[in-house]
Amino acid sequence: MKRLVSVIGSLLLLSHAAAAEKSMHPAFKLLDAQGQSVVTAATPVSTMRTCGGCHDTQYIAEHTDHGGHGQQPKPEMNCFLCHLPNPDNAARLGEVQAGRSQWAATATLATTGAVKKTAAGWTWNQAAIGPDGLIRPDFPRPVPPSSTHCGLCHGQVHKGSAPLVLQHDRGNRITDATGQVFAAQRLNDSGVNLTDKDNLARPWDVHAERLLECRDCHYSLNNPAHTAGAEQTKPAHLRFESRKLTPAEYLLRPDHSFANGHAETKRDGTMRRCESCHDAAVSHSWLPFPQRHFQAMNCESCHVPQVYAPARQQVDATVVDLAGNPLVSYRGISGPLGASTSLVRGYSPVLLPRQETDGTLKLTPHNLITSWYWVAGDASQRVSDAALKQAFLEGSTYHADIVAALDSNRDGQIDASELRLDSSQKVDAIRRRLEATGLKNPRIVATIQPQSLHHGVAAGRWATRQCAACHSRSSRTSTPMELARYLPGNVMPTLASNANVQLSGAFSHGASGELIYTPRPLNSGRYVIGHDRWLLIDLVGLLAVAMTIAGVAVHGGMRIRAARKRSNP
Amino acid sequence: MKQVYFYKLYERLWHWIQALAILGLLSTGLTIHFPSLCQLGFVHAVTIHNLLGFILVGNAFLALFYHLTTGQIRQYLPQPRDFTTQAVQQATYYLRGIFRNEPHPFQRSPLARLNPLQQITYLAILNLLLPLQVLTGLALWGAQRWPGVIDALGGLPILAALHTLIAWLFAAFLIGHIYLTTTGPTPLSNLRAMIVGWDRIEENHGNTEPQVQRL
Numbered sequence: 001m002k003r004l005v006s007v008i009g010s011l012l013l014l015s016h017a018a019a020a021e022k023s024m025h026p027a028f029k030l031l032d033a034q035g036q037s038v039v040t041a042a043t044p045v046s047t048m049r050t051c052g053g054c055h056d057t058q059y060i061a062e063h064t065d066h067g068g069h070g071q072q073p074k075p076e077m078n079c080f081l082c083h084l085p086n087p088d089n090a091a092r093l094g095e096v097q098a099g100r101s102q103w104a105a106t107a108t109l110a111t112t113g114a115v116k117k118t119a120a121g122w123t124w125n126q127a128a129i130g131p132d133g134l135i136r137p138d139f140p141r142p143v144p145p146s147s148t149h150c151g152l153c154h155g156q157v158h159k160g161s162a163p164l165v166l167q168h169d170r171g172n173r174i175t176d177a178t179g180q181v182f183a184a185q186r187l188n189d190s191g192v193n194l195t196d197k198d199n200l201a202r203p204w205d206v207h208a209e210r211l212l213e214c215r216d217c218h219y220s221l222n223n224p225a226h227t228a229g230a231e232q233t234k235p236a237h238l239r240f241e242s243r244k245l246t247p248a249e250y251l252l253r254p255d256h257s258f259a260n261g262h263a264e265t266k267r268d269g270t271m272r273r274c275e276s277c278h279d280a281a282v283s284h285s286w287l288p289f290p291q292r293h294f295q296a297m298n299c300e301s302c303h304v305p306q307v308y309a310p311a312r313q314q315v316d317a318t319v320v321d322l323a324g325n326p327l328v329s330y331r332g333i334s335g336p337l338g339a340s341t342s343l344v345r346g347y348s349p350v351l352l353p354r355q356e357t358d359g360t361l362k363l364t365p366h367n368l369i370t371s372w373y374w375v376a377g378d379a380s381q382r383v384s385d386a387a388l389k390q391a392f393l394e395g396s397t398y399h400a401d402i403v404a405a406l407d408s409n410r411d412g413q414i415d416a417s418e419l420r421l422d423s424s425q426k427v428d429a430i431r432r433r434l435e436a437t438g439l440k441n442p443r444i445v446a447t448i449q450p451q452s453l454h455h456g457v458a459a460g461r462w463a464t465r466q467c468a469a470c471h472s473r474s475s476r477t478s479t480p481m482e483l484a485r486y487l488p489g490n491v492m493p494t495l496a497s498n499a500n501v502q503l504s505g506a507f508s509h510g511a512s513g514e515l516i517y518t519p520r521p522l523n524s525g526r527y528v529i530g531h532d533r534w535l536l537i538d539l540v541g542l543l544a545v546a547m548t549i550a551g552v553a554v555h556g557g558m559r560i561r562a563a564r565k566r567s568n569p
Numbered sequence: 570m571k572q573v574y575f576y577k578l579y580e581r582l583w584h585w586i587q588a589l590a591i592l593g594l595l596s597t598g599l600t601i602h603f604p605s606l607c608q609l610g611f612v613h614a615v616t617i618h619n620l621l622g623f624i625l626v627g628n629a630f631l632a633l634f635y636h637l638t639t640g641q642i643r644q645y646l647p648q649p650r651d652f653t654t655q656a657v658q659q660a661t662y663y664l665r666g667i668f669r670n671e672p673h674p675f676q677r678s679p680l681a682r683l684n685p686l687q688q689i690t691y692l693a694i695l696n697l698l699l700p701l702q703v704l705t706g707l708a709l710w711g712a713q714r715w716p717g718v719i720d721a722l723g724g725l726p727i728l729a730a731l732h733t734l735i736a737w738l739f740a741a742f743l744i745g746h747i748y749l750t751t752t753g754p755t756p757l758s759n760l761r762a763m764i765v766g767w768d769r770i771e772e773n774h775g776n777t778e779p780q781v782q783r784l
Contacts, residue, residue: 292716
């Protein structure tokens with residue numbers, strides 16, 4: 001019966017979601033920056049003008065973190081990118097990268113058939129648009145942004161039944177940095193070559209499976225459908241804040257500053273967190289000392305127990321490859337990134353005390369990315385990619401001085417094992433090359449950038465539920481994480497200055513010289529019963545017990561001896 | 570030798586409940602502290618430990634009430650007069666006299682069951698160690714209810730350390746306590762007395778009177 005109700009509920013939700021995709025948006029005119037029809041003027045479309053006919057685009061431009069604050073939106077971003085059902089992001093990026101940002105919004109419409117690229121540039125299709133710029137009835141209408149839209153820039157979002165294949169390109173930077181994927185598909189239905197895949201019947205993210213979209217948590221702050229913002233700012237004596245925007249008012253001026261968790265802005269803490277929707281006390285009645293657990297750790301600590309995609313581990317920007325790129329290595333994968341033969345193992349995130357917006361510290365799963373790079377000058381400014389390429393490369397080959405410095409086996413080539421600064425001579429050689437480009441006092445620095453994990457969430461049955469997972473000697477709270485396979489320039493990394501976590505654990509070196517970080521919860525004032533012990537206390541206690549036993553044994557032995565003597569004088 | 574009724578039923582019941590609770594607390598505490606030592610499981614060990622802790626506290630309060638209302642509490646209070654001399658006498662007995670089969674310096678009686686060393690030991694345990702152990706245990710148990718209080722007391726790292734140290738000391742005391750029960754007229758006579766209530770004492774003993782008089 002429960003299953004039947006669940007299926008019916010899911011179908012209702014699906015039908016609701018399908019209905020939500022049908023846009024009620026009226027037809028509109030595609031206008032250029034002067035307010036002229038793009039068809040007659042043959043000019044790039046202006047979203048400020050086109051959308052500004054009904055929406056207060058100036059207000060939106062001034063209230064967005066997806067564009068220039070208080071100015072016109074950044075040319076890279078435009079309304080179509082997030083509000084058309086199927087925007088052409090590749091065409092948009094092509095225009096931006098070609099330096100034709102004014103055509104970026106127009107290129108975004110390429111999939112609509114309203115415009116197409118010709119040798120002469122972008123040409124408007126008069127069959128899709130009226131002479132006055134009014135779109136035809138079959139032109140796709142704007143929709144609320146879905147997770148797919150967010151995924152175009154932020155990380156991998158996958159919908160549909162096609163097997164998911166991991167992508168680590170520029171548009172998937174969150175996935176690249178952390179391995180987080182927002183998809184409803186089950187891991188064992190995906191196209192990823194995962195270890196123990198047959199047994200991984202959980203979805204990539206339970207919230208995606210339950211039909212949530214990014215906007216459900218990262219909502220527009222003045223969206224009347226999301227009352228959390230109003231609830232947070234209402235006077236303390238008010239039980240209900242009725243002064244909310246009407247839908248019409250909201251549609252006129254939708255705030256495009258979206259709720260977030262930790263962006264060091266005024267919107268800190270506005271995002272819907274787990275506890276905003278879930279009453280953990282109800283669903284964790286099985287958990288002993290639930291409040292203590294909730295005080296000590298974020299939900300993700302147990303509900304993101306494992307990441308099933310590779311994630312950045314080490315960035316060595318002290319050298320560049322022949323393409324001029326820094327060397328990037330990933331954790332959680334055996335073999336090259338993107339190769340279908342590579343086995344994806346994923347990784348267990350490291351649990352670090354993270355400062356919450358209320359000032360408390362809670363354990364939160366993280367990936368740690370350690371980067372080595374050159375800085376120069378008194379201000380320790382990072383050496384640009386261009387300067388590094390200039391120092392290393394001469395056309396499509398390495399500069400002769402670089403080859404002389406790094407080519408250990410003298411075969412005239414620099415192979416992968418040679419392309420690393422593992423001696424002071426190599427560091428000095430590169431330093432001299434950088435100085436030759438005009439840089440003053442170039443030196444290597446290394447930072448550890450923690451990336452907290454909040455997606456790729458597992459439902460209860462896939463979450464960490466065994467007490468021994470944390471309350472044991474091999475506790476999750478002190479599971480080590482490899483930071484780097486080698487130390488470029490032998491420089492030890494330090495925690496990035498903008499990090500909101502504590503690294504109170506220990507650094508050590510593995511057998512092959514790899515750098516390992518092991519958290520020590522006790523060092524940050526966390527005592528995990530069953531895992532943490534004070535050695536001194538146990539030594540003193542054991543000594544007390546041992547001395548008592550010894551005393552009893554000696555005294556008892558002497559009594560027995562004395563009694564025997566008495567009985568056998 | 571004559572048979573004397575030493576321990577009333579409630580006193581024996583209280584003692585054995587406390588003994589079982591302490592033994593259980595020490596063993597489950599050891600399991601919690603070193604989870605790999607026992608297959609009981611962490612969560613079961615914690616649950617039983619908490620339950621036994623409350624049984625111990627409840628039993629201790631009932632015993633306190635009993636000892637206060639019956640006046641038996643005075644048995645645990647060392648008398649300042651000649652205390653040092655008597656303690657030295659008792660220590661000397663344990664260090665020398667016991668091997669020579671000398672008589673106990675103080676004859677036990679239902680009204681004076683404890684020698685001066687026992688009195689001072691119980692005074693420390695009942696007024697210092699037990700309350701501290703109960704308070705730190707309650708703090709660990711209630712950490713989720715009163716996080717502010719717990720932090721003010723030094724947080725779990727300090728409270729757990731103190732709780733563990735006292736547990737070790739209780740373990741050491743327990744070993745000594747059990748051993749000293751064998752120092753009666755026969756090795757098992759004190760244990761037997763705590764089970765059946767009756768014990769045998771010598772009919773004439775020089776040092777009995779002063780303690781009886783003090784009570």
